[in-house]
Amino acid sequence: MSTSTSTPDRREPAPPRPGPLGRLAGVAFRRRGRVVVGWIVAIAAAVGLSAAFAGDFAADYSAPGSDSKQAQDLLSDRFPAFAGDTVDVVVRADDVTSADVRADVDELLGELAAADHVASVGDPYQEPGGVSEDGRTLITQLRLTYENGANVPHEASEQLLAAADEAERPGLDVALGGQSIQLAEQGEIGSEGIALVAAAFILLFTFGSVVAAGLPLLVAISGLGVSAMATGLVAAVIDVPDWSTALATMLGIALGIDYVLLMVTRYREWRLVGLDSERATVATLDTAGRAVLVAGTTVVVSMLGLFAMGLSFMRGAAAVTIVAVVIVMVAAVTLFPALLGYLGTHIEKLRLPLGRRRQAQVAEGGHVAASRGWTWWGRVVDRHSAIATVVGVAVLLALAAPFLGARFGFPDAGNEAEEKSVRHAYDMTAEAFGSGANGPLLLAADISGSDAAALESVAQQIASTEGVASVSPPVLNEAGDTAVFTVIPTTGPQDDATADLVHTLRDDVVPVATDGTGLEIYVGGITATNIDSTDNVVDRLPLLIGGVVLLSMVLLLVAFRSIAIPITAAVMNLLSVAAAYGVVALALDGGWFGQLIGIDTATPMPAFIPVLIFAVLFGLSMDYEVFLMSRMRESWVRSGSNARAIVEGLTGTGRVITAAAAIMIAVFAAFIPSEEVFLKVIGVGMAAAILVDATVVRMLLVPAVMHLFGRRNWWLPASWERRLPQLHVEGRPEVHMPAPAEKDLQPVS
Known part of the structure; x- marks a missing residue:
């Protein structure tokens, strides 16, 4: 009788049943070469498309339908000479009316008039109020071909600044002011580089391994390579303010690193409980990857709320930021598992001497035990x-x-550093002509079908209004159907009294002065535009907050199946x-x-x-x-x-x-x-x-x-439980756990 020795039946564990993200991770892991090449091609394509079709940055900070917007539209249609953005030219000397100073000023204004994008130059010696009462300061304006100073190319503004610098001499101070000059004097600081270096140090300290720390940076930089180029394509479709690129870039970097940081941490846990690299990658995307998609979606929902503000520059900022976030999410669920295909078995390599490494332990149920x-x-x-x-x-x-004590408004040149030209121009203007001269109001009058002589009476009534320092004589366009006159307040552009004056003119003075005349007068200019924009945003802020909070609560309700x-x-x-x-x-x-x-x-x-x-x-x-x-x-x-x-x-x-x-x-x-x-x-x-x-x-x-x-x-509620979809944001980690025979802690290579 023969005997046989049998071994216990040790079946191979059933393969995990991952969800869609897990299956995507498996494909990316196995075909990692194609995925990496695909991302390289995507970056190259984004660069090429951006070079060929990228639009210019543009921003309109006016409030739709506001009085200042109507004034701007009227001037754009009928009086283009007054529709362009302005640059203030301020000159100070012991006597600006002297022959030598006048010769220097005429030479400077001639050079400025020949500069790019300058439509016209005023004559301070002929304009009312162009020379201060003490004869030491003069001011005039350049009219630009751009209606919005934020859209003026920096090169053009720098050309003007260079001309002003050359005109200065001992005893003659020259300074330029205006939105376009203010923007041109704001330098670049290389924030992206600072952020990446700081993130690298934090990741190294967190993981203690160059490989583990490098994965989030690789994914974030790859996503940035595509999203940064896509910004120009978005700008070709809608108005995008230039500062939104910094916001989108920094948010993309931060989210890209954070999302992959979460997944690297989870990947290491799965390796510690005994899964090989591919199964650990699948399990990571099937658990932490779900959380990343839900988290990224909440950011997108929040940014979508900016579209409810009804402001074009907000829509542009939101659009480029959403594009950056979506690209980062795609990189996290495709490029990251592909990189793990190359580096997953070396996740703990190139460790830094950051103290004694504590051996990770496996807790009950196969989960890595938390730190004490x-x-x-x-x-x-x-x-x-x-x-x-x-x-x-x-x-x-x-x-x-x-x-509770916050004061809303737009910072102006008075808040800039003292060494800047715009701050110098602001201070000289305020000292010589009064603080209100830095925030003039531009009144546009539609006089078609009315008596133009009525303008004189309107101007006199406005001049007698409390808070008005002076009113310029009305200027008519060639067609004789539109007029412009400037109102100088007694207070500065940031002063609450200036905002009160704008509302008083619109609500009380102008309606009474124009009653029965057929005149339509709109209070505009940069100061009025800023006031209208502030009021518009403050009024819409509750709508934004309510909408975003409600949508986010619905998302969390579905994700975590909880009311609380x-x-x-x-x-x-x-x-x-x-x-x-x-x-x-x-x-x-x-x-x-x-x-x-x-x-x-x-x-x-x-x-x-x-x-x-x-x-x-x-x-x-x-x-x-x-x-x-x-x-x-x-x-x-x-x-x-x-x-x-x-x-x-x-x-x-x-x-x-x-x-x-x-x-x-x-x-x-x-x-x-x-x-x-x-x-x-x-x-x-x-x-x-x-x-x-x-x-x-x-x-x-x-x-x-x-x-x-x-x-x-x-x-x-039980009725909700049956109706709500199951997102399983936490995933199903139990299907990825190794069989009992495999649960012994395995070293990570």
């Missing part, structure tokens, strides 16, 4: 959840408090936004904090700054919320314990969120050295807000409130 520090913190928040909630809310409200989570997320994110507004208001106050970042005078807050900060920050806050909640829901589905889900979610994502926030802070802090005030305050506001959001909100307030709610965090 984050576990301890999660339990502390659990034990003191009520105190943590009170402290967190108090900190956010304290940071938001300065916003979307509501608490919306409230927490609004508190983060309020804190950012408070920090910006404190910086613009020009005190000690403002001086730290280069704002040394009290500066109004551009109304579109809160809009941009809200759209960007709300989307980023939702990113962190999705990162955190997806891990909490994963634990909740597995264990059914609310307390365990919160602690495991917090400890499982604490390091990732902290590192991601540090990168975001570094990226937006790179805006702070900018000479453009609104980029500077966006940088300081976003950096401070992300710091607060990732620490006070995400790591303290959210888990504390969820501990207070208990199992109610995950409640959803």
Whole structure:
């Protein structure tokens, strides 16, 4: 009788059943060469298309349908000579009427008149009010061929500045002012390079490996290569302001790095539980990849809210930012798994000597155990959840408090550095002609079908209005159907009294003065345009906030199948936004904090700054919320314990969120050295807000409130449960777990 020795039946584990993202990851991993080549071709194609079809940057900051917009349209149609943007030419000497000074001024004005894009040059010696009463200062204007100073090529403005510099001599000061000159004097700071270097150091510290740290940078730079070129193509279709490229680029870099940071962390976990490179890649995209898509979608939803503002420059900024975010998302789910095909087995190579490496452990259920520090913190928040909630809310409200005293308006040349030409022109004009001369109002009158003689009476009534320093004689166009006259206020362009004067003229003085005359008069000019734009944005801000919050709550409701989570997320994110507004208001106050970042005078807050900060920050806050909640829901589905889900979610994502926030802070802090005030305050506001959001909100307030709610965090009406689609944002990690025989910890090569 023969005997045989049988071995236990050790079946190969069933292959995982990944979702669409997992299957996409598998294809990209196996055909990595084609994917990488495809991205190289995409970058080259984007460069070629941009070179051939890119449009010029343009921006219209006027409010649609406003009085100032109607004034501009009337002048554009009937009086083009007064429709162009202006450059102020200010000259100061002991006696500007002397023969030698006059000869120098005539030579300068002749040279300026011959410059590119200059339509006409005034004569300060013939114009009323062109020479100050003391005879030491004169002012005149260049009329440009561009209606909007933001669209004037910098080269043309630099040509004018060079001519002004050459005309200066001892005893003769020359300065140029105007929007186009102000923009030309704002230099480039290389924010993208600063951001990438800072991100590289943070990634190296987080992962301790050059390979692991390099993957997020490779993906982000590749996405940037396509999105940066696509900006010009977007500009060929709609108006895009030049500053929006910096916003889109920095946000694309930050999100690209953050998303891949999350997935690299998850990939390392899957390798530690025993999966080979391909299966770990599939599992990563099937879990963390879902969170990335949901997070990116929330950013897109937030930016779509800018379209509700009804302003063309907002639409342009939103469009290029959305393009950057979408390209980053595509890179994260295609290029990243392809790169893992090459580098996945070497993820821990080229380690840096950053201290003793702690051996990772596998916890119950095959999950990588969290660090002791984050576990301890999660339990502390659990034990003191009520105190943590009170402290967190108090900190956010304290940071938001300065916003109560915020003053809306547009920064002007008076807020620029003293060494700039525009600031010099602003100060000389205010000293010689009064502060209101820096913010003249341009009144456009439609006199077709009316008596032009009535204009004199209207001008006299306007001149007698409180707050008006002077009114120029009306000037008629050749057709005799349109007239223009200039009103100089007694107060500066940023003064609240100037805004009150504009409203008084429109609501009271002009209607009474033109009653029965058939005249139609519109109050326009740059100062009035800025006032109208501010009022328009402030009026529409609640619509933006309400729409974005509602859409984001619906997305979170579907993603996490909970009523409490979307509501608490919306409230927490609004508190983060309020804190950012408070920090910006404190910086613009020009005190000690403002001086730290280069704002040394009290500066109004551009109304579109809160809009941009809200759209960007709300989307980023939702990113962190999705990162955190997806891990909490994963634990909740597995264990059914609310307390365990919160602690495991917090400890499982604490390091990732902290590192991601540090990168975001570094990226937006790179805006702070900018000479453009609104980029500077966006940088300081976003950096401070992300710091607060990732620490006070995400790591303290959210888990504390969820501990207070208990199992109610995950409640959803049964009728909704059946009707809502299943996104499985947390994925199905259980299908990727190795079979029991494979669960022993495997070293990562």
